[in-house]
Amino acid sequence: MEGNTLDYIKKERDKELLRKRAEKLALQVSDLDSAECKSENDRDYVFFRLGPEVFCLETSIVKEVLIPDDIVAVPCTPDFHLGVISVRGHLWAVVDLCKFLGMRNGLEAEHPGVVLISSGDAEFCLAVDEIIGVNRILNTDIKSLPSGDDRISEYCLGITGDRRIVLDGSAFLHDESLIVNEFVGSIS
Known part of the structure; x- marks a missing residue:
């Protein structure tokens, strides 16, 4: 009978221990729920450098970031158009973001990175000096x-x-000054 009493006390302690653990875990889950609510107020951004300045674009319009092997120049385009690159058989126009924004003469990097942005039927690449990475920003932190x-x-x-x-990024994608639609010479 004495063994049964000790087993009973041990089971009660185990139940109490399990109850406390369950409460602790429940608190951790509710903390995660409140963190998820906070995450609705922040977004992920791709960060990149142009000269000494750091810029970012929301990831929802960024298709990809890469450092292209070669940018092929296209004649008769504005000076801020560097040319085109091929990404998996698809041609993307490349815009020198420094020149387009009027920041300085152009990119500093010998091999610039590109940020491929797309929304609907508009798509092109923004050439940047350096791709830094992706970070989250709270909407309230943007002034x-x-x-x-x-x-x-x-x-x-x-x-x-x-x-x-x-x-x-949407402002870039909907800016008609980035669209080159010119013909040189005659088509026979």
């Missing part, structure tokens, strides 16, 4: 910039506390 006379302000959603400029 708006005062409007300016420079071209960057047309494409800027804001700036983060650590001075990273958040660009509006």
Whole structure:
């Protein structure tokens, strides 16, 4: 009978231990739920460098980032069009983001990285000096910039506390000045 009593006490302790563990795990799950609610207020961005400045674009419009082997120049295009690249048999126009934004003479990198952006039927690459990576930014951390006379302000959603400029990828994709639709000579 004494053995049964000890077994009973041991089982009760085990039940109490399991109950405490279950409560602790339940608290951890509810903490994760509140973290998921917070994640609705933040988004992932691809970060890249143009000269000394760090910029980013939301990942929802970024198809891919890469460092192309070769960018083939296309004649009779504006100076901010570097040319085209082939990615798995698909041709992508490449825009020198520095020249397009009027930041300086062009990219510093000898082998620039490209950020392939796409939305609907508009798609092209933005050439950048360096691709840094992907990070998450809270929407509340993005502060708006005062409007300016420079071209960057047309494409800027804001700036983060650590001075990273958040660009509006949709503004690039819907900008008709990036579309080259010219014919040179006659077609016979």
